Amino acid sequence: MKKTLFAFTVIILSKFNAQTWKTEDQYIQKFAAYAVEEMEKYQIPASITLAQGLLETGGGQSRLAQQGNNHFGIKCKEDWTGKTMSHTDDAPNECFRVYDDPKESYEDHSKFLKYRKYYQNLFTLDMKDYKAWAHGLKKAGYATNPRYAYILIDKIEKYRLYEFDNTNSKEALFTVLKLYPDLRNDKVFMAQMDQSQVRTKPLTVRVPYEQTSYAKQQQRVEKIKSDAELLQTILVKSHPNGNRKFIVVPADTDLSFIANKFKISESRLMKWNELSATRLQKNDVLFLETKSSEGNTKTYKAQVGETMHDISQKFGIKLSKLYSKNRMSYGEQPRVGQLIYLQQKKPRS
Structure with missing residues (x-):
């Protein structure tokens, strides 16, 4: 006997493709x-x-x-x-x-x-x-x-x-x-609106009862809303090093949400920010374009707990260039108080 299918009308927030607003x-x-x-x-x-x-x-x-x-x-x-x-x-x-x-x-x-x-x-x-x-x-x-x-x-x-x-x-x-009619395709914005008042016709999806439940549907919607509220707090900033565009991540989230918001592929964001994972942490600095080959100041003293990646993000300099300028092996981390060179190469001892 064929399994009975129940029709659930669910509001599906459309695939996020909002443009990068000014x-x-x-x-x-x-x-x-x-x-x-x-x-x-x-x-x-x-x-x-x-x-x-x-x-x-x-x-x-x-x-x-x-x-x-x-x-x-x-x-x-x-x-x-x-x-x-x-x-x-x-x-x-x-x-x-x-x-x-x-x-x-x-x-x-x-x-x-x-x-x-x-x-x-x-x-x-x-x-x-x-x-x-x-x-x-x-x-x-x-x-x-x-x-x-x-x-x-x-x-x-x-x-x-x-x-x-x-x-x-x-x-x-x-x-x-x-x-801003294009916001209709922006799940960040649409999630703010009372779904019972959205003036667009919701998409009806037929879902097997055995594969889901009302509770799971609600959890999914709440997750989307939570992520959407998170993204809505983000403003694009200009870094002192060449006015490169970057953001400060307001809470733990996935790179995919940032990629969707700014219409930039995950692979580019990972390359530009030298990321090894797609999970972002609160207060992470994330560049929306490639970083510079040098810093906007000559040197910097490493602080407690700082990695070379932290310093590269702080000063908007490519991680590979940072290692090269300081004659350090890739993966090596600075000591507290170590003088980090951001423009010229570290003099040979």
Whole structure:
């Protein structure tokens, strides 16, 4: 007797082939929903908030954003009792606020505008008139750059950020999808969306009952979501050694997920990063292009526990070149405090 087959309708996240988005596109995709939430709570146009975030952080790349989750350059002031960090802005080593999460930075920015007397006139403006808000911010003294309002307007119009002024927090990700339709093929992004609301027809797959179960299906979906949330936190950075593109892996994961996200083959990533395994560890540095033949500094002293591979990743130099410059055998590891040559070859003793 033939085994009975049961039809299970499962949401299959399509094969991941998202393009390598530019830094500012990544920022919009990641933080637009925060700006919309703030608009609902504090009546500040989401387009304005998002444009300011883009400008202040350089598309999420600023030191304040990456180390302090501070997306709007808000300084400590006398009423701040939270964490702080020093950063040179208008003057050396000024005190800036540090947040546990970027979302806190977004809300603090909203409160900064809402409750300071200098900006009260902004809230008499039409919330959908981003141009009036941009000029109002400049008039209120938010920035010293005489072109500040026009810079905000340019960003809003370049990326169509005004679309977020006409949405709500429940629909914010759909607005992102409207602006970036290719994200429909990006399982990282799609996994964020409530699967019951996805407006694409799910793929129906007939699966033998004996080969699976509802619990296994749920485990599989949860695993995909977990990996997707992990990847969504990644931003591409530029290394000081020749501005080569790299990422810092936010948690343990497989190389295949990184390869899929950036449309780079696993074999290339393994070659460029001299990897012997496809399992990546949290805080690993991973280059998205080939490294340099020399470092951007002359020498470096090896730290406790550092391998030659660690040093090659830290300075963006090919591992084979690093061994050659230091007249070391491949596989040999440095001693603590050993002087490692990154540009010229180690002098013969």
